[in-house]
Amino acid sequence: MGIDLSLIWAVIILFGIMMYVVMDGFDLGLGILYPFFRDKDERDVIMNTVAPVWDGNETWLVLGGAGLLAAFPLAYSVVLSALYLPLIFMLIGLIFRGVAFEFRFxxxxxxxxxxxxxxxxGSIAATFFQGVTLGAFIQGLPVANRTFAGGALDWISPFSFFTGGGLLVAFALxxxxxxxxKTEGALQARAYExxxxxxxxxxxxxxxxxxxxxxxxxxxxxRWFSMPNMLWFAPVPLLVAACAWQLLRAVAARAQVRPFLYTLALVFLGYSGLGISIWPNIIPPDITLWQAAAPPQSQGFALVGALLIIPIILMYTIWAYYVFRGKVRPGEGYH
Known part of the structure; x- marks a missing residue:
């Protein structure tokens, strides 16, 4: 039995997207929360908690997009054709917030x-349109003769806009x-509330x-209510309830790290539930990983590069967060 390169690439892309959601999610969330903090010194501290690492967080978004192009070119062409506008709006938001990081100080x-x-x-726009893109993707993209067969505004729907708003809440948390x-004192107390x-x-x-x-x-x-998928999905709601309860307890106890870890668990559980909804399709509703895959030679060649670069990205990410560990206080940080 040969190696299933399509499955390996699916895991790599899913890992890259999840890492992006985790790593860039909280710094986008800081921008979403910025209006709740009016004091200049507090805003300086908030930005300084991610200023040294924010741009490295977006490496994972590039990895996910490049992996999709290399391993599943049909999916790449259909997704970009169908969701060109919300992806452009997302990139414009990322550009504005990136420039703001450098110019504000x-x-x-x-x-x-x-x-x-x-x-x-920029933070709100980038997050909202990421959520809109996700919602439109889950709803399904019509494909005929291996090309997108829908319209330029098909991504606009109540469900996609709701997922956009939902992602704003998740990233804000x-x-x-x-x-x-990363903070202490009055700013941290406000964050608990x-x-x-x-x-x-x-x-x-x-x-x-x-x-x-x-x-x-x-x-x-x-897919949700058939066997064996139901066995995989059944624990998810219970785990969500358990994580939420532990998160509220950690906040009440004024724990420092546990609230963030429980929030990561909630995001992962939501991500896994959406994955179960579309698996094994890479273009919902009915084009699978293997139907959209590049030739095995192309997947294998690109896989060599991916297996070399991913450990390097992980190592410099861990090192960056280790170097800039600890609390950020007024007057300290990036200027």
Whole structure:
């Protein structure tokens, strides 16, 4: 029995996307939460918690896109054709927040307010359109003769806009729990309070999406409630409830790191539930990994490079977070 290169590449791409959601999720969440912190010194501290590492976090997004192109060119062409506009809007948001990181510390007076707004707007836009892209993808992309057969605005729907809003909540919760890890004093106390409300809001979002998703397509409902998928999916709601309960307990106990870890667990569980909804399709509703795969020679050649570069990315990511570990205080950090 030969090696299933398509399955290996699916794992690599899923890992890359999950790492992006985790690593870039909390720094996008900081931009979403920025309006709740008006004090200049607090805003400086918030930005300094991620200023040394934020750009490295986006490496995972590049890895996921490049892996999709190399291993599943049909999926790459269909997804970009179908979701070109929300992906462009996402990139514009990322550009604005990236520029804001660099310019805000050099700006004075009203100019700083402009870059604060760019950071907020860019973070919200990037997150919202990532969620819209996800929702439109789950709904399905029509394909005929190996090309996208829909319209330029098919991505606009109530479900995709709801997933966009849901991702704002998820990333905001990652951001608030990250602040608990990296700050102290009044700023940290405010982060605890925001976290408590966001947990309940995220639970409401997860329940709504869990009810809505199988109603989108009978095939998704069949995938959820058929064997053996049901055995894989059944523990997810229970684990979500357990993680949420432990997260609220950790916040009440004023724990430092546990809230962030439980939030990561909630995000992973939501991610796994969406994966179960579409597996083994890479272009919902009915094009599988193997139908969209590149020739084995191409997948194998690209896999050599991926297996070399991924450990390097992991090592420099771990090293960067180790170097910039610890609390961030007013007057310290990136300038």
């Amino acid at each position: 050099k700006a004075l007076g009203h100019e700083r307010h402009f870059w604060d707004k760019a950071f907020i707007g 990652l951001g608030s729990t990250w602040l608990i890890v 925001i976290t408590r409300w966001l947990v309940w809001l995220l639970l409401a979002v997860l329940v709504a999406i869990s009810v809505w998703t199988p109603l989108l397509d009978a095939r998704i409902a069949a």
